[in-house]
Amino acid sequence: MIRCESSYRKIIPIASGKGGVGKTVLAANLGIALGKAGFRTILVDLDLGGSNLHSVLGIKNKFPGIGNFISGKTLSFKEIILRTEYPNLFFIPGDVLVPGAADINYLQRKRILDNLLKLETDYILLDLGSGTHSSTLDFFLSSNAGILVAVPQVPSILNTYSFLKNALFRLLSRIFAKQKEISEYLKSLQKEAQPNSIPGTGKILQEIERMNPEACATAKQILQAFKPHLIVNMAKHPDDLAIVESLRNLVQKNLEIPFGCLGIVFRDDQVHESIEQMRPLLHLAPERLVSKQILRMAEKILQSKNFPDLPLDLSQYKDSFELAEIEAHYDLAETTSTENGKKQEEALTPEEFLTVLTAQQKKINELQGTIRMLTLRGRQEP
Secondary structure (H helix, E strand, O other), X not given: OEOHHHOOOEEEEEEEOOOOOOHHHHHXXXXXXXXXXXXXXXXXXXXXXXXXXXXXXXXXXXXXXXXXXXXXXXXXXXXXXXXXXXXXXXXXXXXXXXXXXXXXXXXXXXXXXXXXXXXXXXXXXXXXXXXXXXXXXXXXXXXXXXXXXXXXXXXXXXXXXXXXXXXXXXXXXXXXXXXXXXXXXXXXXXOOOOOOOOOXXXXXXHHHHHHOHHHHHHHHHHHHHOOOEEEEEEEOOHHHHHHHHHHHHHHHXXXXXXXXXXXXXXOOHHHHHHHHHOOOHHHHOOOOHHHHHHHHHHHHHHOOOXXXXXXXXXXXXXXXXXXXXXXXXXXXXXXXXXXXXXXXXOOOOHHHHHHXXXXXXXXXXXXXXXXXXXXXXXXXXX
């Protein structure tokens, strides 16, 4: 597992517990935002068997990709890297309809990751498949800076928790693969027939500590280095974060790993329009609130040279989840103010409208200043 804090090359896997949550759209637009800011960024479609990142980017599915690379030895890895029309953004296509690409083995996964680590770039974003397939989990565990995308609905929240739980169990299995007693204990947990029978990480570590205290201490250090972040997508209101807080509490209680929130993105029909037109949202509708929310999340990544650590000012709020709620309330206030202004425009005289607009803009500026102050302690040099 790469620890991105100490690496100039940030590898950010992006996954989800279930499909249909907007993961690929967010991955594409985050990549565009990072490239637009002047950082060399590579988007990699690793949703093998269901690759469609090219569509979101507006690229035809006619170029060789990961599927060709792993199915033969005629292509070098650099030959499947495409320069896109967007500044500083490169793209590696996925399965490109090559049969069997979804069922790659460990050595093939390792070959892909080894080649990614040789690339001279600032950011590598991995768009992974949804669910807990072994390939998805392994690619997600390749870095400690993974992002999980969820919508504020119970099935999505439960699937996100299940994803993290399965990922950590796989990580522990890899850590102790050569220690017979612990390895056999972990395998015995997998053989349990009852649904959700595998205990949380905390209980597993208690049993491992009984067997080997020193090995348990090492495992705890590795788990604490694993720092995934959540993006809440398709929200309708800041109150939607209430159900997300239950996920945070579950992770803290049962999985015992750091877990942050990168931000919240409101539902917007313009996203569907961008998919239909095969044009990234940031280019089709840069003025929309959803585009600004994605840009803000990209800015958080850029402002931290030690990402996934974020330099949050915790004297002003409890954690990154509370900050996301503050940001969402600001976004809602700005949206409501804009809509009300449009309704009032026809009913007021020009002088009255100007007075109302000035007052609304003052309040928005105050909120914006508060968000800017609260979000981060100050821009760090990348």
